[in-house]
Amino acid sequence: MSIRYEKSELQLERARQTIPLGAQTFSKSITQFPYGISPYFAARARGSRIWDVDGHEYVDFTNALAAVTLGYCDPDVDRAVAKQLEDGTIYSLSHALEAEVAELICACVPSAEMVRFGKNGSDATAGAVRVARAYTGRDHVLTCGYHGWQDWFIGSTSRDKGVPQATRDLVHPFVYNDLQSLRSRLNEFDGKVAAVIMEPMNVAQPAPGFLEAVKTMTHEAGAVLIFDETITGFRLANGGAQEKFNVIPDLTTLGKGLANGFPLSAVCGRRELMMEMEEIFFSFTMGGEALSLAAAKAVIEKMQREPVVQTMRENGSLLSAGVAERLERHRLSDFLSISGDPTWSFLTFKDYEAVESFEIKTLFLQEIFARGILSLGTHNMSYAHTREDVEQLLSIYDEVFPILANAARNGALRQYLKGEPLKPLFKVR
Numbered sequence: 001m002s003i004r005y006e007k008s009e010l011q012l013e014r015a016r017q018t019i020p021l022g023a024q025t026f027s028k029s030i031t032q033f034p035y036g037i038s039p040y041f042a043a044r045a046r047g048s049r050i051w052d053v054d055g056h057e058y059v060d061f062t063n064a065l066a067a068v069t070l071g072y073c074d075p076d077v078d079r080a081v082a083k084q085l086e087d088g089t090i091y092s093l094s095h096a097l098e099a100e101v102a103e104l105i106c107a108c109v110p111s112a113e114m115v116r117f118g119k120n121g122s123d124a125t126a127g128a129v130r131v132a133r134a135y136t137g138r139d140h141v142l143t144c145g146y147h148g149w150q151d152w153f154i155g156s157t158s159r160d161k162g163v164p165q166a167t168r169d170l171v172h173p174f175v176y177n178d179l180q181s182l183r184s185r186l187n188e189f190d191g192k193v194a195a196v197i198m199e200p201m202n203v204a205q206p207a208p209g210f211l212e213a214v215k216t217m218t219h220e221a222g223a224v225l226i227f228d229e230t231i232t233g234f235r236l237a238n239g240g241a242q243e244k245f246n247v248i249p250d251l252t253t254l255g256k257g258l259a260n261g262f263p264l265s266a267v268c269g270r271r272e273l274m275m276e277m278e279e280i281f282f283s284f285t286m287g288g289e290a291l292s293l294a295a296a297k298a299v300i301e302k303m304q305r306e307p308v309v310q311t312m313r314e315n316g317s318l319l320s321a322g323v324a325e326r327l328e329r330h331r332l333s334d335f336l337s338i339s340g341d342p343t344w345s346f347l348t349f350k351d352y353e354a355v356e357s358f359e360i361k362t363l364f365l366q367e368i369f370a371r372g373i374l375s376l377g378t379h380n381m382s383y384a385h386t387r388e389d390v391e392q393l394l395s396i397y398d399e400v401f402p403i404l405a406n407a408a409r410n411g412a413l414r415q416y417l418k419g420e421p422l423k424p425l426f427k428v429r
Contacts, residue, residue, distance in 0.1 A: 002418075004370070007053045008040040027065055032376055036419030037366040039374075045072035047384040050374055058374035059389045063382050066231050066344065069257030070299060070308065071384020077260045080298035081291050090289050097293035104300040105268055108238045111227070111252045112268035116277050117287050121230035121255035122148025124265040125197065127282045128251045129153075131267065132195035132224035134276045140192045141171050142185050145199030147228050177207045182214060186221045197226040200241035200249075203339050203346050211247040224273065230255040230265070235312070235343050238303050262295035309343065312381040315390050316342030319379055322394040323347070330401040335360060335408055340378075347377040352408045359413050360404060362421040367400040 001009050012030075015022035022040070023029035033040060039052035048071055050060040063069075070077060084097075102115035118124050125147040133139060147153040155163035156171040172189065175181035176198070186193060196218040200211055218225040227249040233240035234257045242248050251269035258264050267282070268274070302308065323338045323345075335352035338345055349357040349364070361377060368375060373396050407413040414421075 002036050004056070005037075005039055005052075005054055008038075009035075011041045011053060025065070027376070032422070034362045034365060034419045034422055037362075037417075038369055038419075047071045047073070048382060048386065048389050056372065058369075058372050059385075059392055061373065061375040061379045061381075061385075061393065063380040064261055065256070066235070066378075066380040067256045068261045068382055069234060069312075070260045070302065071382045072261070074260055074298075074302075074384070076302050077262075077295050077298045080294045081262070084290050084294035087290075089291050090286060094288050095290050095293070097290055097297060098288050101293050101296045101300070102268075104297060105254070105266060108300060108304070109229075109233065109252055109254070109268055110239050110242050110248045111250065111270065113271040114274035114277075115266050115268040116274070116282060117293075118255075118265040118267070118282075118284060119263045119286055119289075119292075120148070121228075121253065121265050122150050123284070124230065124253035124255055124267045125226075125228055126150045126152060127267045127277075128226045128228075128253050128269075129195055129197060130280050130282065131251060131269075131273055131276045132197075132226060134280050135224060135273055136194045136222065138192055138194035138223070139170050140189045141194055142182065142189075142196045142223075143171055143173050143198065144176050144182075144196075145202055145228060147197060148230075176202070177204060177210050179210065179213050179217070182217060186217060186223075191222070193221055193223040195224045195226050197228055199232065200227045200229065200245065200247070201232055201236065201341060203348065205341075206245060211245055215247055215249070224251060225249040226251045226253065226269075228253050231257075231344060232341075234258060234299070234303060235309070236341055237309055238300075258299065259292045259295040260299045262292040263289075264292040264296050306383075308383045311383055312343045312385070315385050315387060316345060316379065316381040318387065319381070319390045319393065320345050322390070323379075323397060326394065326397050326401055330405050332401055332405055336401075336404065343381045345379045349377070354411050355408050355413050356421070358424060359417070359421045360408055362419070363407055363413055363416050364400065364404060365422075366416075366418060367403055368396060371396045371399065 012022045021029040041053045043051045043053045050058050105115050106112045129141055129152055151163045151167045155168035156173055172185050174185045215225050227242055229240040229252050233254040237243040253267055255265035320342050327333055335350045337348045340346045349361045351357050407416045
């Protein structure tokens with residue numbers, strides 16, 4: 001048992017008696033956090049900081065898997081939720097907040113003319129796909145990116161256990177920034193494609209004209225274009241990637257930072273399509289839960305009032321430039337690179353000679369956790385991050401990057417590890 005993470009590991013042992021993997025989310029489990037060198041349980045968080053149950057403090061660049069955009073315990077959000085709590089959480093009737101937040105989304109998101117709420121991003125993507133299938137009368141779906149846990153999507157990945165073959169046969173991935181890949185899929189299922197659903201941006205920037213061409217090709221095929229902006233919405237811009245790149249889809253899915261960590265997602269889009277929601281079944285007991293809606297209202301109003309995205313972009317740009325300079329200085333480009341948007345950037349690990357990428361990533365995690373940085377290789381910026389936080393991260397990378405370089409080039413990386421290396425979960429980006 002690790003001395004540093006003793007309480008975390010004891011709590012993990014307890015949790016695994018009643019919870020598969022000991023966590024409710026794959027990305028918070030031992031599949032992503034290597035055993036023996038990782039914290040597993042949080043005690044509290046505020047602003048850009050999080051504390052584990054062993055009392056260690058971290059600057060958090062994971063931010064609840066990009067669900068926290070303003071920062072933990074944002075005072076405006078907490079105040080709005082506390083005020084709503086005095087009046088109740090869920091009712092036997094709808095609440096005015098449902099329309100108020102829908103109106104705010106319509107004012108921010110270019111594609112949004114009507115809105116329906118869910119709880120997770122998976123709810124929203126499944127709902128959008130159902131709308132597209134209902135509207136077109138077709139069954140097949142083309143995907144690009146990660147779109148959640150439900151059968152319709154996860155059946156197209158290696159994590160397809162338990163998904164009926166008939167469902168798997170209806171979903172087909174294509175390659176980002178590769179129009180021929182999309183064209184081939186559209187030709188293969190000519191007249192059968194209900195929707196093209198994609199993350200408009202994740203690891204890579206869209207090539208010039210790529211998103212515009214995707215929209216044109218999708219419409220020429222008689223299909224519905226869905227942008228999964230679960231992460232990019234209220235992050236790349238207030239109106240998401242569609243605002244940033246000026247390409248407007250038919251439907252949009254939102255989640256994550258929409259309510260700064262409170263459980264809320266949304267399907268929104270053209271009125272003609274969204275009216276299918278009056279016929280298809282997309283309904284949740286907690287769909288109009290008022291605390292999350294109060295949080296979302298506070299989030300959107302703050303983003304309209306204050307330079308949230310601008311601040312995340314400025315600090316993220318300093319971070320990305322600083323990381324790129326250090327990768328060059330420490331000669332790591334053979335197996336480590338940075339990409340993505342400054343508000344949501346990625347370290348990409350590659351195999352190097354006899355050393356596997358997941359061994360390198362495990363060593364990276366081991367060393368940054370020990371130095372007070374919480375990240376899974378991404379930099380999910382929040383409004384609460386300061387320049388001092390960025391400088392702290394870069395200073396720690398100055399310590400960790402030479403360790404990675406020496407371990408990889410000496411071919412003895414396992415000697416540096418204090419636990420077993422990670423194994424890939426599944427790859428969707």
